Amino acid sequence: MKQTTTTDMPSRELRNALGLYTTGVAVVTCAGPGGHRCGVTVNSFASVSLDPPLVLWSLQRSSPSLETFEQAGHFAVNVLAQDQQDVSDRFARPAIDKFDGLVCSGGLNGVPLLPACLARFECRTEACHEGGDHVIFVGRVLRWTATPGAPLVFHGGRYDRLVGHRAALDRSAKATACAACAA
Numbered sequence: 001m002k003q004t005t006t007t008d009m010p011s012r013e014l015r016n017a018l019g020l021y022t023t024g025v026a027v028v029t030c031a032g033p034g035g036h037r038c039g040v041t042v043n044s045f046a047s048v049s050l051d052p053p054l055v056l057w058s059l060q061r062s063s064p065s066l067e068t069f070e071q072a073g074h075f076a077v078n079v080l081a082q083d084q085q086d087v088s089d090r091f092a093r094p095a096i097d098k099f100d101g102l103v104c105s106g107g108l109n110g111v112p113l114l115p116a117c118l119a120r121f122e123c124r125t126e127a128c129h130e131g132g133d134h135v136i137f138v139g140r141v142l143r144w145t146a147t148p149g150a151p152l153v154f155h156g157g158r159y160d161r162l163v164g165h166r167a168a169l170d171r172s173a174k175a176t177a178c179a180a181c182a183a
């Protein structure tokens, strides 16, 4: 296997190498001061800790949504299903109102929750860390829901799907939610 050091390598090659790490796709949403809604497509979402329940994701510093996410104090991670590529595309492009025509429900602190997602994690922002050209948001999960199904997948810079995935079987499995949601 060819070894490359980061000092002598174009960043596109590093990006390609990092893209071999396969992820799901999520849209992170928030409601800023005055109820201004923001949403961005991400694949940087990851779980951090179960006790306490912490997750993270990162947002590029150049994003026009950065200030709103920093001020909002809460966010929701909406995990996309295989058939939601259009939703991913919608929130991956700048637009005056990315939510136009979408029927969202209202989450904690007025955070918009997207319909038909596989899972949703409603979080309070615990910390914002420096991450080079990104800001890393750490959130404490306050409420969550999950519905088994096939996820939208991102691999090698493209959308993909799981082959032979047990999602078809999982569809008969029950949706789950935290106690706060079930109440």
Ligand SMILES: Cc1cc2nc3c(=O)[nH]c(=O)nc-3n(C[C@H](O)[C@H](O)[C@H](O)COP(=O)(O)O)c2cc1C
Residues within 6 Å of the ligand: 025, 039, 040, 041, 042, 043, 044, 045, 058, 059, 060, 062, 063, 064, 065, 088, 091, 092, 093, 094, 095, 154
């Ligand atoms: C599959 C996928 C994953 C992405 N992951 C991230 C991410 O983790 N962080 C990020 O800042 N941008 C990510 N992007 C790019 C943003 O979605 C895109 O720049 C979007 O326009 C950001 O919203 P904004 O215009 O409000 O900044 C991703 C895009 C796609 C299609």
